[in-house]
Amino acid sequence: MAGAVFYDGESARRRPVSLNVTRCAIDIHEGAEWIASWPSAEVRRRDAPDGVLRLTREGASSLARLDVADADLQAAIRASCTQLEGPDRRERAGRILVWSLAATASILLCVVLLLPILAERLTPLIPVSFERRLGAAVDNQVRTIFTGRVCEDPRGHAALGTLVARLQAAHPGGPTVDVAVLDTRVPNAIALPGGRIYLFRGLLDKAETPDELAGVLAHEMGHAAHRDGLRKMIQAGGTSYLLGLLFGDVTGGGAIVFVGRYLVDSAYSRDTEAAADDFAGRTMGSLGRPAHAMALLLKRIEGKDDGEGGNDSRIPAFLSTHPVTDQRLKALEKQVPSRSGEPLLDQQEWRALKEICKTT
Numbered sequence: 593m594a595g596a597v598f599y600d601g602e603s604a605r606r607r608p609v610s611l612n613v614t615r616c617a618i619d620i621h622e623g624a625e626w627i628a629s630w631p632s633a634e635v636r637r638r639d640a641p642d643g644v645l646r647l648t649r650e651g652a653s654s655l656a657r658l659d660v661a662d663a664d665l666q667a668a669i670r671a672s673c674t675q676l677e678g679p680d681r682r683e684r685a686g687r688i689l690v691w692s693l694a695a696t697a698s699i700l701l702c703v704v705l706l707l708p709i710l711a712e713r714l715t716p717l718i719p720v721s722f723e724r725r726l727g728a729a730v731d732n733q734v735r736t737i738f739t740g741r742v743c744e745d746p747r748g749h750a751a752l753g754t755l756v757a758r759l760q761a762a763h764p765g766g767p768t769v770d771v772a773v774l775d776t777r778v779p780n781a782i783a784l785p786g787g788r789i790y791l792f793r794g795l796l797d798k799a800e801t802p803d804e805l806a807g808v809l810a811h812e813m814g815h816a817a818h819r820d821g822l823r824k825m826i827q828a829g830g831t832s833y834l835l836g837l838l839f840g841d842v843t844g845g846g847a848i849v850f851v852g853r854y855l856v857d858s859a860y861s862r863d864t865e866a867a868a869d870d871f872a873g874r875t876m877g878s879l880g881r882p883a884h885a886m887a888l889l890l891k892r893i894e895g896k897d898d899g900e901g902g903n904d905s906r907i908p909a910f911l912s913t914h915p916v917t918d919q920r921l922k923a924l925e926k927q928v929p930s931r932s933g934e935p936l937l938d939q940q941e942w943r944a945l946k947e948i949c950k951t952t
């Protein structure tokens with residue numbers, strides 16, 4: 593039966609052909625010569641002028657097409673080629689769903705399993721100068737979260753400088769840190785990437801001796817020395833990027849908020865905490881000061897922790913970001929110095945430090 597034109601897709605040649613339409617295929621002949629056989633399931637309809645049924649073969653390497661003008665042939669083709677409009681929509685929707693679930697699952701898998709490993713591997717490779725830049729990028733964000741001003745009473749500031757210098761002297765070649773007190777009731781402390789440590793007034797208020805406070809500062813210096821903040825930030829950055837892929841925000845605006853929040857909110861692992869405690873213990877020990885003083889402070893915060901955050905209850909306190917276990921407390925208590933060193937601050941300096949947030 594004639595009534596169709598075949599184009600091979602390579603030349604402009606118009607080849608009048610006859611078609612033999614069966615349930616399985618369309619056989620295409622030009623005169624006596626067989627040209628092609630298109631399986632029915634692979635035949636697709638394309639846009640065409642009125643009255644013409646234009647067909648192509650799905651998955652074919654060439655752009656061959658078939659224009660069918662004969663009404664009877666068109667009817668026969670419509671009857672035997674059931675997927676002229678493409679594969680069944682339900683099947684296609686199902687396939688899309690399966691693929692999106694697989695993509696979601698693989699992104700979540702990255703977040704949960706691969707990012708921590710990646711962060712672990714990347715952290716030692718990042719230059720300190722770059723770490724400082726990363727820290728500066730989240731610094732503002734963190735200060736916005738805590739809505740606290742930096743306390744700058746000059747005498748308190750000088751006392752804090754003395755304390756930090758003494759702690760740093762215990763670790764020649766250790767990380768350079770820059771400690772500031774934020775005027776916030778929450779009892780917490782946080783080490784940002786790059787050496788900036790924020791001590792919150794809430795924690796300072798609860799400390800009863802310079803040793804208690806020094807222990808916490810040395811613990812934060814341990815996080816700085818181990819680059820724990822940087823590791824957290826890489827993990828948070830990766831997470832926000834991947835979640836951005838999932839939910840469509842890859843602009844980076846949301847990322848910095850997320851990273852800041854994550855740095856502040858998320859708890860360190862038990863091993864990370866133990867390592868920071870160990871650093872604190874060695875620091876205090878080499879200064880001849882007791883490390884267990886810090887344990888006393890932690891217990892005091894633990895005992896009074898409920899509701900003391902006041903209107904800042906959405907802000908985590910020290911214990912939620914630096915989880916305390918009995919094991920940790922016992923390990924700290926065991927770190928008794930072999931010799932006794934002179935006090936880290938005298939009475940006057942300690943009083944000045946306690947009042948660093950008082951406005952003059």
Ligand SMILES: [Zn+2]
Pocket residue numbers: 811815860865868913914
């Ligand atoms: Zn910690």
